[in-house]
Amino acid sequence: MKQQPTRTARVLILGGSLAGTLAAAALAPHAAEVLILERDKALPDSAVPRPRLPQAAHAHMLWAGGADAIESLLPGTTDTWLKAGAHRIPIPTGMVSFSPAGWYRRWTETHYLIGASRDLIDWGVRTATLAIPNVIVRTGITVTSLTGTASTVSGVRIRDENHEESELSADLVIDATGRGSKAPEWLTAIGAPKVPETVVDAGVRYASRRYRAPEGAESNWPVIHIQADPREGRPGQVVSIISIEDGQWHVSLSGTRGGEPSADEALFEDFARKVRHPLAADFLARAEPISDVVVYARTANRQRQFEKAAMPTGFVVIGDAATSLNPVYGHGMSAAGLGAVALRETAAHTAVTAPRFAALAQKAVARPAAAAWLLAVGQDRFYPGAICRAPHLGDKLAARYINRLSHTAIGSFFVVKALTDVMTMKKPASVLGHPDVLIAAARGLRKPLLTGPELAPHEQSILDRAPLPRTQEASNAS
Structure with missing residues (x-):
């Protein structure tokens, strides 16, 4: 039986999101009570959608860096996912990816995803976190403001389902309320200074749908990913196919401003066929659609740099409430996991009740979020119609270097591993500046460009089948 912590601190987590539940798991060993305040009337006890998580309808990738972080916080979670039908997909072996430079080779496994x-991932984390004895959740709670002063947050004001208002005191308040966070307004209301904010909005719109995988493609199936090329001077359009539980493919289309996908089911596969290569559309033509098309457009990259503001003690902002990212790069969940690990490491050497804990923790959680931010905006700011400051010389030089690395990675295992280290958030972006990587980029390709995708025999066999008829009945969601 687990021992209750001997410490006396009380921590409030605002939001039962993935970031919030991971933060609760990270801080539970360092507090007497961790209380999660969730606005929903109930949190699901199975892998089903949450009402306030519309992005869950779209394909998600949990990269190795994030998955390893979650496993370190909640041992056994990976096994829980896999037993429930999730797939451990080796990278780059299990990825058929058409980059701006061409087709990636399917080198030997170095990483995974x-x-x-998203519902299954959240359920696994939520179940493990709520099993921790000193983690409690209250649902149907709306946080209306912070209590305290410009120098110290002492708790929050809340409103319950019966519209009764009250105050909760705490030694530490963690805001994990997501993209819609009101932290800037709450801080202003208690006299705290304004928080620096940067927005890069390429106008990305998502359209997603689930398919029943063709017979023989239910497992051991690669991610199919057709990327956009910001250098083309046209809207960036992307399609991804990811194997998920229950023998399904989760398919997401995305397009930047001027090239957005439609919610019309009849146009879904047409869009997939008009991206830079029709491979994904060819596979979809041989699979059965089993859901409606769902669209989502709240995809602007928004960075609130709380770590650079004179924040009050006792208050930390994490996850999308601090840094929200264009989901097309798949780094939000991994950044949340790594941010929670940073919280745990901070609490390991500084008590959560210490006046300097919040400042140290805010800087720590900002580091993985900043790495994910650079990966996202380094591409998004170059698309036509992007709303942001104009790219300066440093941005352009960095983009040229990444393009050079991407080109070299087509034929260099050393470079593709370095890029994958960063993409999977196993290592910081600074590794791309290592002298060995610079030299490899200067040398260029070690193998010739591929003329087409590398497909295993069982993958090619799917394409050898006749496309399925698309009747009106088949086009409608079942």
Whole structure:
């Protein structure tokens, strides 16, 4: 039986999101009570959608860096996912990816990702976190403001389902309320200074749908990913196919401003066929659609730099409430996991009740979020119609270097591993500046460009089948 912590601190987590539940798991060993305040009337006890998580309808990639972080916080979670039908997909072996430079080779495994629905991933984390004895959740609670002063947050004001208002005191308040966070307004209301904010909005719109995988493609199936090329001077359009539980493919289309996908089911596969290569559309033509098309457009990259503001003690902002990212790069969940690990490490050497804990923790959680931010905006600011400051010389030089690395990675295992280290958030972006990587980029390709995708025999066999008829009945969601 687990021992209750001997410490006396009380921590409030605002939001039962993935970031919030991971933060609760990270801080539970360092507090007497961790209380999660969730606005929903109930949190699901199975892998089903949450009402306030519309992005869950779209394909998610949990990269190795994030999955390893979650496993370190909640041992056994990976096994829980896999037993529930998730897939451990080896990278780059299990990825058929058409980059701006061409087709990636399917080199030997160096990393991995978890293929699963967002609902399943959240359920695994939530179940493990709420099993911790000193983690409690209250649902149907709306946080209306912070209590305290410009120098110290002492708790929050809340409103329950019966519209009764009250105050909760705490030694530490963690805001994990997501993209819609009101932290800037709450801080202003208690006299705290304004928080620096940067927005890069390429106008990305998502359209997603689930398919029943063709017979023989339910497992051991690669991610199919057709990327956009910001250098083309046209809207960036992307399609991804990811294997998830229940023998399904989760398919997401995305397009930047001027090239957005439609919610019309009849146009879904047409869009997939008009991206830079029709491979994904060819596979979809041989699979059965089993859901409606769902669209989502709240995809602007927004960075609130709380770590650079004179924040009050006792208050930390994490996850999308601090840095929200264009989902097309798949780094939000991994950044949340790594941010929670940073919280745990901070609490390991500084008590959560210490006046300097919040400042130290805010800087720590900002580091993985900043790495994910650079990966996202380094591409998004170059698309036509992007709303942001104009790229300066440094941005352009960095983009040229990444393009050079991407080109070299087509024929260099050393470079593709370095890029994958960064993409999977196993290592910081600074590794791309290592002298060995610079030299490899200067040398260029070690193998010739591929003329087409590398497909295993069982993958090619799917394409050898006749496309399925698309009747009106088949086009409608079942």
